[in-house]
Amino acid sequence: MALEGSQACCLLRLSLFLFLFLSAVSGSHPPSERLMSSASAIRAASNQTKKTAPDVAAEVGRYADVAKRIIERAVFGAAQNRSYRRLADFTDTVGNRVSGSQNLERAIRYMYDAMKQDGLEVHLEPVKIPHWVRGKESAEMVVPRAKTLAILGLGSSVATPPEGIEAEVLVVQSFEELKRRASEAAGRIVVFNQPFISYGETVSYRAFGASEAARVGAVATLIRSVTPFSINSPHTGWQTYRDGVKRIPTACITVEDAELLWRLARNKQKIVVRLVMGAQTLPDADSFNTVAEIRGWQRPEQVVLLSGHLDSWDVGQGAMDDGGGALISWEALSLIKDLGLRPRRTLRAVLWTAEEQGGVGAQQYFKLHKENISNFDLVMESDLGTFTPMALQFTGSDAARKVMEEVVNLLAPINTTKLEAGAEGTDISQWMQAGVPGASLHVADSRYFWFHHSEGDTMTVQDPHDMNLCSALWAVVAYVVADLQDMLPR
DSSP states (O other): OHHHHHHHHHHHHHHHHHHHHHHHHHSSSOHHHHHHHHHHHHHHHHTOOOOOHHHHHHHHHTTHHHHHHHHIIIIISTTTTHHHHHHHHHHHHHOOOOTTSHHHHHHHHHHHHHHHHTTOEEEEEEEEEEEEEOOSEEEEEEESSOEEEOEEEOBTOOOOOTTOEEEEEEEESSHHHHHHTGGGTTTSEEEEOOOOSOHHHHHHHHHHHHHHHHHTTOSEEEEEOSOSOOSSOOOOOBOOOOTTSOOOOEEEEOHHHHHHHHHHHHTTOOOEEEEEEOOEEEEEEEEEEEEEEEOOSSEEEEEEEEEEEOOOOSSSOOIIIIIHHHHHHHHHHHHHHHTTOOOSEEEEEEEESSOTTTSHHHHHHHHHHGGGGGGEEEEEEOOSOOSSEEEEEEESOHHHHHHHHHHHHTTGGGTOOOEEEOOOOTTTHHHHHTTOOEEEEEEOOTTHHHHTTSTTOSGGGOOHHHHHHHHHHHHHHHHHHHHSSSOOOO
8 A cells, every 4th residue: 555655646746846847838828837837846745855955055146147237236347335315305405304203294295206216125114103293302411500401302202390400419420329319209300321331231220210200209310321432412202101100301411411410410410401402293194114125926925025114213314223224125126126126025124113102113014914914024124224234143053053054155255144032123123033033234333322313313324335235235135035935034
């Protein structure tokens, strides 16, 4: 019986091969597409085992010439500096783009029209997003001497009374010190002069400082900007009120002013500050995630997603955070289209809305599309600047990592062949947590937090050659993964 079953299986495979081969020769699709489709069916019928490392290397290696063409066009050819020029025109025309603002909606319409004109399939997906307005704001030290303090109110902060708040200051350097000195905090403005360790560690003061101070009776907080470098520049960002805790006004001050107040306090000087903030939280606004595609020729339902966020804060131009990430995601599709390439799977660039408020647009996108999660091959996000690329960061299975190690080898012409563990990105985090492979850019980002969420985030920060390199990397990785015979292993 076992022998007869084996013979029958062989006959079935032979019959299937002949049928598919004849279909490929006589069908209506181009020959390469017919034969590739036939090969896929044969493998499925044969219950093919996992590819070996040499198989993966050989398959990916066949894309070396395509990768060189993409790199050549982006870095030295007709598309040289195009992503930079597009970003400059976009940010100079629209300006900053905070969630809920008219500028953000202008930005979405701008990008929709521009990508349509570029020949891509573009559509908008509606979402609801927060709408916080800064209003007029000021801070002044009135004792022991008069000095204006540069401030930026934090997103979601409540306002002061119209006349402002004038109160004595308590300066602390940590949450632990605040707890130790809780008896001194009632009725005071708490100033946090926490040192910058890393963004991930230090941002908790911006995010939760107001609620922690309110717990011990503070009437407002001023928080040292989360940056390792300052030229008297305050940095804004989103903050979160804890449930059940009184909401008090909160703003960031500069590193220089935080250290000044700390020195005065250390010398036992009485410090009084007057703070005025006119912030408002309005009803949620209508907005859109902006989506552009190159449809796959064989598996259009399967998707490689590449992305950046279109919104910014209401200071600077939002060129670095995250205009650059959004523009290289568009540029990657442009490069692939320019070269007449069309991958097996769909390439989808998503320009997220309301990332700065906690990835609001991306969360709604995930809810809308998660039922098709098995068709998402790779999710990519660039949101830490488009400076000189150093590596690709990746989250996925060991088998997927082996594939991606071969893919980044194609980037040898731009010296970016390193694959690092741990992709980052607020907007793709839910997909990665659900098991979808993820990728992000690691760039030479030592200056990123100098300009982050400040008036300094302008086109002056950007470098056209760096953007060429980032665009080339983004396009090569996205195209090759989308065109491989199989999806990345989960």
